[in-house]
Amino acid sequence: MAQVNWRELYADQHLQNLIERAMATNSDVKTQEWAIAQAQASHKASKLAFLPSLSLNPNGGYNYDSKGTSGWSYSIPVALDWEIDVFGGLLNQKRMAKATVEFEQDLRQAVSARLMATMASNYYQLIALDEQKRVVENAIQVWKDLVRSSEELMKNGETNALAVVQFRGQSYDFEAELTTIEHNIKSLEVATCALMGEAPHAIERGSLISCPSSSVLRTGLSAQLLANRPDVRQAERNLELYYYNVNYARSNFFPKFKITAEGAYTGQWIASFIGGLTQPIFARGKVIAEHKIAKAKYEQAKIAFQQKLIDASNDVVLAMSQCETGHSNFLVRVKQVEDYRKAVDYSRTLMFNGEATYLDVLTAESNLIAKERTLINDRLEEMLGVVKLYLSLGGGY
Secondary structure: OOOOOHHHHOOOHHHHHHHHHHHHHOHHHHHHHHHHHHHHHHHHHHHHOOOOEEEEOOEEEEEEOOOOOEEEEEEEEEEEEEEEOOOOHHHHHHHHHHHHHHHHHHHHHHHHHHHHHHHHHHHHHHHHHHHHHHHHHHHHHHHHHHHHHHHHHHHOOOOOHHHHHHHHHHHHHHHHHHHHHHHHHHHHHHHHHHHOOOOOOOOOOOOHHHOOOHHHOOOOOHHHHHHHOHHHHHHHHHHHHHHHHHHHHHHOOOOEEEEEEEEEEOOOEEEEEEEEEEOOOOOOOHHHHHHHHHHHHHHHHHHHHHHHHHHHHHHHHHHHHHHHHHHHHHHHHHHHHHHHHHHHHHHHHHHHOOOOOHHHHHHHHHHHHHHHHHHHHHHHHHHHHHHHHHHHOOOOO
16 A cells, blocks of 8 residues: 555545645645755765865955065965865765755655645545535434424324424534534634645535545555655664764774865965875864764664654554444444434334324434434544555655
8 A cells, every 4th residue: 555656545636636736835845845955955065075175365465665665466375175085984974964865855755745644634524524514404404394293293183392392402403513513614624725825715525435445455564564654764864874973983083184285376386285194192082972972872763763663563553453443333334324214214104103202203313313423433534544554654655
């Protein structure tokens, strides 16, 4: 599943459009792209550190003294410095810079994957709320029909005013609940628009039919698939960075070989060429301390990497469990809802025939509505489990 393209998993065209808009305008994604640009600039500078440094500082002036002597003078000094990387100091700095670039790129992928998952979760919750709204609107209509039917039965002396009042009171509950659902829909639409950097507006969406099922899951060995997770790769890059930092700190124990060439033109060229070694003998323990600190940070990064693998595996296991539980409950709930629909039909027929009371109908209708809403929640739980599993396996990489 980790290799499945996100457009294949999120096949709903409305959701694809939302994700594409969010990826293009989201502030977190754009901020991370600038962080990558900074890291790439540092990496380029570390590669250029192998080349010699050339500086030019021309100067000139007009001289006059008390004896009346005057004239123009000028000088064009040129200096060249070149550090020969004998013991790998510059090489390890370059590797550290490269690891930093890859770290930032993985972080961007992590930000993008979380954004994608949040957009999908919001979208599916909106669809589930649409279904909840439909169920409640149907319930309001059913209860209005029951109020009218009970009023007719009361006129014929087949029931009493208590039944009418009970049915009418229940319809008020559903009307209040409908208002709450509409508020929740509006809140989710506002949150989704904020992720896209847009002013609040209605979100176009499909139905439950277009949503993914856990039947799309194609899982293998989670330890292999975890390599796609951006946060796992980040932890690995971090470990790599501190490994090269240890090597760089170790290189400070060895001398640095530098070539310096200087020259100046003052009417004629004057040049000098110097090669030298710089070897720290006693730097008040600074070099030794830096090496020990680098090794300690490397050990910390190793522990963090190991823990990240454990946490990532836990995410996969829990997400798979959520998918399986939601799918199993949904299949069971479909059969349950069918039976409750039959119970509603039976209770109505019995009430009109005088063989059951309004309480039987009230109970049957309430049970049906509750199970229909639970059915929607089970389907939503399965869909959100798919989103979590896709994210926990590094989907979209």
